[in-house]
Amino acid sequence: MVHVSHRPKILVTGATGKTGRAVVAQLLEKGFPVRAIVRSRDTRSQRLDRLGAETVVADMFDVDRMTAAMQGTVRAYYCPPMHPLMIQSAAVFVTAAKAVKLEAIVGLSQWTASANHPSLHTRQVWLVEQMLAAIPDIAYVNLNPGYFVDNYLRLIDFASLLGLFPILTGHSRNAPPSNEDIARVAVALLMAPDRYAGKRFRPTGSKLMSAYDMAGVIRKVLGSPVFAFDLPWWMFERAARLQGVSAFEVGSLLVKLLRIGYALLCNLISFPLPPGIT
Numbered sequence: 249m250v251h252v253s254h255r256p257k258i259l260v261t262g263a264t265g266k267t268g269r270a271v272v273a274q275l276l277e278k279g280f281p282v283r284a285i286v287r288s289r290d291t292r293s294q295r296l297d298r299l300g301a302e303t304v305v306a307d308m309f310d311v312d313r314m315t316a317a318m319q320g321t322v323r324a325y326y327c328p329p330m331h332p333l334m335i336q337s338a339a340v341f342v343t344a345a346k347a348v349k350l351e352a353i354v355g356l357s358q359w360t361a362s363a364n365h366p367s368l369h370t371r372q373v374w375l376v377e378q379m380l381a382a383i384p385d386i387a388y389v390n391l392n393p394g395y396f397v398d399n400y401l402r403l404i405d406f407a408s409l410l411g412l413f414p415i416l417t418g419h420s421r422n423a424p425p426s427n428e429d430i431a432r433v434a435v436a437l438l439m440a441p442d443r444y445a446g447k448r449f450r451p452t453g454s455k456l457m458s459a460y461d462m463a464g465v466i467r468k469v470l471g472s473p474v475f476a477f478d479l480p481w482w483m484f485e486r487a488a489r490l491q492g493v494s495a496f497e498v499g500s501l502l503v504k505l506l507r508i509g510y511a512l513l514c515n516l517i518s519f520p521l522p523p524g525i526t
C-alpha cells in the first residue's frame with residue numbers, strides 16, 4: 249500500500265516541453281509545490297519561475313544531479329527525453345527515484361510502445377515502461393497518449409499565412425489530444441496515484457479526423473481558402489532538420505509513417521494485419 253501525503257512536492261521532468269510545462273502550471277493551480285527540472289536557464293525556465301515553480305537545472309543523463317534534484321520530492325511526472333540513449337536516462341531516473349524513495353511516478357509513454365516495434369525509439373519507450381513498472385515500493389501509472397494535436401497545430405501558421413496545410417499522415421485518422429488535456433490526466437493521476445497504480449490511461453481528443461478533415465475546419469475558422477497537400481518526405485526532413493529536429497527524431501517518425509502506410513495497404517487488399525501492427 250502506497251502512503252499518500254496531502255499536498256506533497258511533485259517533480260516534473262521535461263518541464264519546458266509540451267506536456268511538462270502544462271503539468272507544472274496545472275499542479276501549481278491546484279496548490280501543489282512543484283520542482284521543475286530544466287536543462288538550462290532561459291526564457292522558458294523564467295516563465296516557470298514566475299508561475300511559482302522551483303526550477304532546478306539538471307541533465308537527465310547525470311545520476312548525481314538527478315538524485316540531488318529529486319531530494320525532498322515525493323511524486324514525479326516523468327517525461328523521457330526523445331534521445332537514442334533514452335534507456336540510459338530512464339536508468340538514471342529509476343536509480344534516483346529509488347535513492348530518494350519516491351512514492352509514485354506517472355510516466356509518459358506512447359500507445360504504439362511495443363517490444364518488437366520497428367522504431368528504435370518506440371521499442372525503447374516500451375522498455376522504459378517495463379523499468380518503471382518493476383521498481384519495488386513505488387506506484388507507477390502509465391500515461392499512454394498517441395500522436396499529439398500539437399504536431400498538427402505547428403502547421404497552422406502555414407495555413408493562415410500562405411493558405412497551405414502540409415500533410416504527412418495522408419488520410420489516416422487520429423483523435424489527437426492537446427498538451428493541456430494530456431496534462432489534465434497526468435495531474436489527476438499525480439493527485440491520487442495510489443488509486444491508479446499499475447494502470448494505463450490513454451487520453452484522446454473527442455473525434456477521429458484525418459489531417460484533410462482538420463484542414464477543412466481551419467478553412468472554416470479562417471474564412472479563407474486553405475489548400476491541403478501531401479508533403480513530400482524529403483521536404484519535411486529538410487524543414488525539420490533546419491528547425492533543429494534531431495536525425496533520431498526524424499528517423500523515428502519515418503519508421504512510424506511507413507508502418508501506417510503498411511497497415512493501410514493491408515487493409516486495402518484485405519490482408520489480416522500482422523501481429524503488433526495497429
Ligand SMILES: NC(=O)c1ccc[n+]([C@@H]2O[C@H](COP(=O)([O-])OP(=O)(O)OC[C@H]3O[C@@H](n4cnc5c(N)ncnc54)[C@H](OP(=O)(O)O)[C@@H]3O)[C@@H](O)[C@H]2O)c1
Pocket residue numbers: 261262263264265266267268285286287288306307308309327328329330356357358359373393394395396399
Ligand atoms: N510529441 C508526440 O506526439 C508524442 C506522442 C506520444 C508520446 N510522446 C513522448 O513524449 C516524450 C517527449 O517528447 P516530446 O516531443 O513531447 O518533447 P517535449 O516534452 O516537448 O520536449 C522534451 C523536454 O525534455 C527536456 N530534455 C530533453 N533532454 C534533456 C536532458 N538531457 N536533460 C534535461 N532535460 C531534457 C527538454 O528540454 P530542452 O527543450 O531544453 O531540450 C524538453 O523540456 C517522448 O519520450 C515521446 O515518446 C510524444
